[in-house]
Amino acid sequence: METTRQNIAGLGILFILIGVFCISINDMLIKQLSGDYPLHQIVFARSSIAIIVSLLIVQYEGGLGILRTDTPWQHALRGLLIVIANMTFFVGLAVLPLADVTALFFAAPLFITLLSIPVLGERVGPLRLVAVAVGFAGVVIMQRPWADAESLEVGRIVLLLPVLSALTYALNQILTRKLGVSSKASAMSVYISAMFILVSSGFYLVAGDGRFADGATNGSVIFLLRAWVWPQGSDIWVFFGLGLNATVIGYSLSQAYRLADAATIAPFEYIGLPLAVFWGWVVFGDLPVLEVWIGILLILGAGLFVFLRERRQARILARAPTRGRRG
Template identity: 60%
Template sequence: MGFLEERRQSEAEAEHGQDSPRDAIEKRHPVNVPGTGRLLALPQPVAPTTIRLHVVNTETRAIGLIIFGMLCITINDTLIKFLSDGYPLHQMVFVRSVIGLSASFVFLHMEGGRSLLRTDRPALHALRAGLIVIANMTFFAALAVMPLGAATALFFVAPLFITLLAIPVLGEPVGPPRLVAVFVGLVGVGVMMAPGVDWGEISRWNLLLPLAAAACYSGMQVLTRKLGAQSAASAMAIYIQGTFIVVSSAFFLVAGNGRFADDVSNEALEFLLRAWVWPATGDLWIFALLGLMSAMIGYTLSQAYRIGTASVVASYEYVALPLAIFWGWVVFDEVPQPVVWVGVALIAGAGLVVFARERAQERALASARPIRRG
């Protein structure tokens, strides 16, 4: 375009109240290019205050999501325990997952659509989904035979397991303070499972179920750190719900008629293998609520860990402990025995120390990281 043509276009655009290309450039932080007489448009610099506010707002949203997710988890666990006398575990898992999958597709549509389901790491997603399915089913089996608060307390060794797994899997350095905290937390587990502790009719083997769930959950969270930045929260929730449906359907095909439950003496195993029954009319709303909780849990936890700092987000998971004790007391009239309170204090205290050390390490790395220019 010659000078006269450029001038005429500028005048015409000015008559219509539009900025000419040159005016638009000048409003966009123009820079003269030496020797050319031309202007180069650069983006306006972002104020440091804006960056800080964005980080704070993101962390606040992540904390809100994880707290809401913990509320949904404890409600879900309470409903599972409430229904455990009349229905098999794999039936409850199937129904909640079908409803949860439908809700997860709504979240997927809100985040961008089916294209988000594409991934170049299907094996890791499958492993992550498998781990969370095992974690949930073993923990749900524990709920059928254990007090809600005690099962939740034993499960909360998961952050300590995550610390240990982060060494070989993520290559994260773990110093002596965190290792001591892990040891203290494991002492809390030992206190609760000591031979002299009276658990009534609860088998010692059943006390291992929350610990097995914690181990699988820890592996899932480590994989989430690898996958989270590249996958939408709704997509990860759909992978999990789909895996729940596949596994519970397989249980139905193999054991849905209850043929393996007759000769089983372990109450937790019987809960897993008993026959399907048609839900009572009064229980349908509970199944519907289970499905809604399932969708909310999958989305809120994945999203919280995607947008927030892992050590900050994980520390707020301990909100589930008082909530579980509260629901156990209100719904099932369960009051934790003194040894459970001691175990809770040791496990929760150790976990919070781990998160505090991780947060301090992240801040130190952030302050030492050089700022790249140009």
């Protein structure tokens, strides 16, 4: 039995590694496309391809019947939060270095720890609270509050977009824990892709002709609202690749957290940080400045400490369920 649990945990870790690697590819490709296409077009094309592939997997895993759920509004709310998290992340990605946006997004575990206190009623001890404070200090350093607008090169609001992305992602995770949403990985991929299609279609109906981007000078606004155009040359294959990649991401992340507990899986998500630095350097020629390096180290260290501490506390409580411990 112990060997079986270890094998399942190992499979969960494999899925999270695949998912995180594909996320890094996804972010790099979307940043490449951000200079020529609107975000809602990229999201629509990617999700349309992803939902087709996900439906094929659904058919393989048990048929369309597994799409039935007793909690449709919970899935809808989760999907909306994921859409907001993704779109705020990508809007920031259009004008910020890949490593900067990724590092700021990794404030999500810190938000999860804080939100678990009022929403889930969890007890968080002083050590984890100190770690959360250290992590948010890293976020503040990356925001460079001492710098003037000219030296920042982007607006304060743009710098906050990845933080908003982290917050909405954290709310999604907390909601999942609270409501105990459970479905097959392929079904959850379909739900999420459907929400992306719905939201991006709404953007097209309102702003697909690009009229709201006329005269705009902010790169993030232009990326969000420019007009749809037919993909040029080999870009159509990039769109297709994004769709397949999105399917792998959705399926891999869902499988990872279904097969193993979050305390085992979550620390491996931080592999996304060095991958973001790597792609930013190789593809875009960007390397983090000193403040970003400091922020990365603080956020990375704090997040890993929180995860490892939670894992240790879970083991203690499992051995002595009648004795509440705080850490």
